[in-house]
Amino acid sequence: MGILNVQNVNKRFGGLKALSNVNLDVKENTVHAVIGPNGAGKSTLLNCLVGKLIPDTGTVTFQDKSVLGKKPFEINQMGISRVFQTPEIFSDLSVLENVMIPCFARRDGSFKVNALSNMMGQRDMVDQAEQMLIDLHMIDKRNMHAASMSRGDKRRLEMAMCLVQQPRLLLLDEPTAGMARADTNNTIDLLKQIKAERDITMVIIEHDMHVVFSLSDRITVLAQGTPLVEDIPENIKGHPKVKEAYLGEAA
Amino acid sequence: MLGLNRRDFAMLLLVAALALFAPFILNPFPTASGLSQFNAGYPDLMQRFVIFGIFAIGFNILFGLTGYLSFGHAAFLGVGSYSAVWMFKLLSMNVLPALVLSVVIAGLFALLIGYVSLRRSGIYFSILTLAFAQMSFNLAYSVLTPITNGETGLQLALDDPRILDAANTAGSVPVTSLFGLEMRSAVTLDLAGWSFTFSVGYYLCALIMLVAFYISVRLFRSPFGMMLRAIKTNQQRVNYTGLNSRPYTLAAFVISGMYAGLAGGLLACMDPLAGADRMQWTASGEVVLMTILGGAGTLIGPVLGAGFIKYFENIFSKINDSILHQWFSFLPDWMENLLVNIFYPFVGKGWHLTLGILFMLVVIFLPGGLVQGGQKIARKLGFGKKSNSDTPAE
Numbered sequence: 001m002g003i004l005n006v007q008n009v010n011k012r013f014g015g016l017k018a019l020s021n022v023n024l025d026v027k028e029n030t031v032h033a034v035i036g037p038n039g040a041g042k043s044t045l046l047n048c049l050v051g052k053l054i055p056d057t058g059t060v061t062f063q064d065k066s067v068l069g070k071k072p073f074e075i076n077q078m079g080i081s082r083v084f085q086t087p088e089i090f091s092d093l094s095v096l097e098n099v100m101i102p103c104f105a106r107r108d109g110s111f112k113v114n115a116l117s118n119m120m121g122q123r124d125m126v127d128q129a130e131q132m133l134i135d136l137h138m139i140d141k142r143n144m145h146a147a148s149m150s151r152g153d154k155r156r157l158e159m160a161m162c163l164v165q166q167p168r169l170l171l172l173d174e175p176t177a178g179m180a181r182a183d184t185n186n187t188i189d190l191l192k193q194i195k196a197e198r199d200i201t202m203v204i205i206e207h208d209m210h211v212v213f214s215l216s217d218r219i220t221v222l223a224q225g226t227p228l229v230e231d232i233p234e235n236i237k238g239h240p241k242v243k244e245a246y247l248g249e250a251a
Numbered sequence: 252m253l254g255l256n257r258r259d260f261a262m263l264l265l266v267a268a269l270a271l272f273a274p275f276i277l278n279p280f281p282t283a284s285g286l287s288q289f290n291a292g293y294p295d296l297m298q299r300f301v302i303f304g305i306f307a308i309g310f311n312i313l314f315g316l317t318g319y320l321s322f323g324h325a326a327f328l329g330v331g332s333y334s335a336v337w338m339f340k341l342l343s344m345n346v347l348p349a350l351v352l353s354v355v356i357a358g359l360f361a362l363l364i365g366y367v368s369l370r371r372s373g374i375y376f377s378i379l380t381l382a383f384a385q386m387s388f389n390l391a392y393s394v395l396t397p398i399t400n401g402e403t404g405l406q407l408a409l410d411d412p413r414i415l416d417a418a419n420t421a422g423s424v425p426v427t428s429l430f431g432l433e434m435r436s437a438v439t440l441d442l443a444g445w446s447f448t449f450s451v452g453y454y455l456c457a458l459i460m461l462v463a464f465y466i467s468v469r470l471f472r473s474p475f476g477m478m479l480r481a482i483k484t485n486q487q488r489v490n491y492t493g494l495n496s497r498p499y500t501l502a503a504f505v506i507s508g509m510y511a512g513l514a515g516g517l518l519a520c521m522d523p524l525a526g527a528d529r530m531q532w533t534a535s536g537e538v539v540l541m542t543i544l545g546g547a548g549t550l551i552g553p554v555l556g557a558g559f560i561k562y563f564e565n566i567f568s569k570i571n572d573s574i575l576h577q578w579f580s581f582l583p584d585w586m587e588n589l590l591v592n593i594f595y596p597f598v599g600k601g602w603h604l605t606l607g608i609l610f611m612l613v614v615i616f617l618p619g620g621l622v623q624g625g626q627k628i629a630r631k632l633g634f635g636k637k638s639n640s641d642t643p644a645e
Binding site: 050071072073076077081082084088089090091092093097100101102104105117118119120122161165 | 254256469472473474476477478480481483484485487488489490491492493494495496
C-alpha cells in the first residue's frame with residue numbers, strides 16, 4: 001500500500017453525486033496526477049484529503065493512519081501540505097516572514113510561543129527560511145511585500161512555505177491555473193527541481209495536459225466522480241475512455 | 252535595548268518623553284491669555300489621555316494586529332472599574348491590589364466572552380461582542396444592582412469594611428493612594444504667567460501606560476505577534492500551515508481585555524466610582540474610533556487617537572457661543588453674528604460634528620490614520636524614506 005490510500009470514497013452534495021467509489025493509491029516518492037474535465041470531482045477529492053470535506057463513506061489513510069475527521073491543521077501536522085488554486089499567502093507580510101511562519105509552525109505546532117521574544121532574533125528559523133528562499137531562487141525578494149509580487153512568484157512563495165515544513169506529501173490544486181505560458185513553464189521547472197532535490201510525494205490536480213504529461217509518474221482520470229482509468233502517462237495519452245470523457249464522443 | 256530594535260526603542264523614548272513632559276507640552280498658553288482654554292495640561296484630562304491610551308493600545312492588539320473588530324470592549328473597562336472599586340471598599344485604598352484585581356477579573360471575563368465569540372469571525376464576531384457588552388451593561392443596570400449599585404453607580408462609603416486600613420477611616424471617606432502617596436496630591440509650578448501641575452495620579456498612569464506600551468511593542472515584534480498578523484491576513488493559510496488559530500486569537504482577546512480592565516481599574520483609582528455607563532456601546536465605539544483615527548495596526552497610533560479624541564471631548568466641547576462672540580468681537584456686528592452662526596454648530600455641544608468630519612477625512616485621505624499623516628509629512632520634509640517605523644502591519 002502506498003503512502004496515501006483512498007478506498008471507496010463517496011461524497012454527495014444534495015442530489016449531486018460528486019464522488020462515487022473513488023479508489024486511489026499513491027506510491028511514495030512519485031508524482032501522481034488526477035485529471036478530468038470540469039466537474040469531475042477533482043477538487044472535491046482533494047478537499048476530502050485535507051480535511052475540508054468529510055466523505056460520506058470510505059476511508060482515507062496517510063502512512064497507514066486515517067485522516068478522516070481531523071482538522072486541516074492536524075492533517076498538516078501529519079505531513080501533508082497543500083498548494084491552492086490561487087496562491088494563499090500572507091499578503092501583508094514580507095516574503096521572508098511568509099516563510100518563517102511555517103518554520104515556526106513546524107517547530108512548535110502546538111501553542112507554545114514565547115510571546116515576548118523577538119521574532120527576528122530566532123536565528124535558526126531565519127536561516128532556515130532564507131535557505132528555502134535560496135533554494136527556490138527568490139532570496140533577492142526576501143524583503144518584498146508579498147502582495148506586490150507577480151502571480152508566478154506568489155506560487156513560488158507558496159511552494160516555499162509548503163516545502164519549508166518538509167512535508168511527506170504535497171497536494172497541488174491546479175498549480176498553473178490562470179497562468180501565462182511562461183509562468184506555467186516556470187512552475188513545471190520548479191516542480192521538477194523540487195522533485196529532483198528531495199524525497200517527496202506529490203498529488204497534482206490539473207486539467208492542463210501539458211503540465212500533467214511533463215511531470216507525472218502515474219495518472220488517474222476522473223469523470224463524473226468515478227475513476228475511469230489509472231496508468232502511466234504514455235498509456236493515458238491515446239486511451240479511448242479518456243478521449244470520450246474529454247470530448248464527449250464515442251471513440 | 253530592552254530587547255527592542257533601535258527604531259522601536261526610539262519610539263519608546265519618544266512616548267516616555269511625551270508622557271513625562273505632558274504637563275508642559277499640553278499647557279502652551281499662559282493662564283491669563285485668552286487661549287488658555289485650549290490648555291489640556293490639567294491632571295484630570297491628562298489622566299484620561301493616558302488611561303484611554305492604554306485602552307486603545309490593548310484594543311489595537313486585537314483589532315490592529317489580529318483583525319478581529321470587537322464592538323464590546325467597554326465591557327472589560329467597566330468590569331475593571333467595578334473590581335477596583337470593590338477592592339477599595341473591601342480591602343484597602345491602596346491602588347495596587349485594586350489594579351491587580353481589575354486585570355485578573357477582566358481577563359477572566361474576556362476568556363469567557365472570547366471563548367464564545369471567537370467561534371465566528373468578521374461581522375458575526377463584532378455582533379456577538381456587541382451583544383455581550385450590551386448584556387453586561389443592562390445586567391449592571393438592573394439585575395446585578397447588589398454588585399454594581401445600579402443607576403447610582405458603585406461608590407465608596409464610610410462604613411465599608413476596608414480590612415487592611417480600618418484604622419484611618421475616621422471622619423471622611425479616604426482617598427486612593429499608593430502606599431500612602433495620595434493619587435490626588437499635586438505640585439503646582441507657577442512660572443512667568445504659566446501654571447504647570449504635576450500630579451501623582453497622572454504620573455502613576457503615565458508610568459503604567461509606558462509599561463503597557465512597552466509590552467505591546469514586544470508583542471508586535473514577537474513570534475506570537477507575527478502569528479496574529481498571519482491570522483489577520485489569511486486564516487485559511489494559517490490552518491493549512493499546521494497552526495490552530497483559535498488559541499492565538501483567544502490569547503489576543505484575553506490580553507486586550509486585560510488592557511481594558513487595567514484602564515478601567517485606573518479610571519477607578521483616579522476617581523473611585525464606577526457606573527454602568529462605562530460599559531455602554533458608545534464607549535465601545537469610542538475606542539474603535541480612537542484606534543482607527545490614530546492608525547490601526549501601528550504601535551503609536553492608538554495612543555495618538557486616544558489623546559486626540561479626549562482632547563476634542565474635553566476642550567472643543569467647552570467653546571460656547573459667548574466665547575465665539577468674544578473671538579469675533581473685533582468684526583462689525585453683522586459679520587460677527589454671521590461667523591458665530593457658522594461656527595456654532597461645530598463647537599460646544601456640536602463637537603461630535605467636527606470629530607465626525609475629521610474622522611471621515613482621515614478615513615478617506617489617510618487610511619493609515621494620523622500615523623500615516625505623520626509619515627507623509629516626514630517624507631515631505633525629507634526625513635528619509637524609511638521613517639515609517641511601524642508599517643509592518645499597515
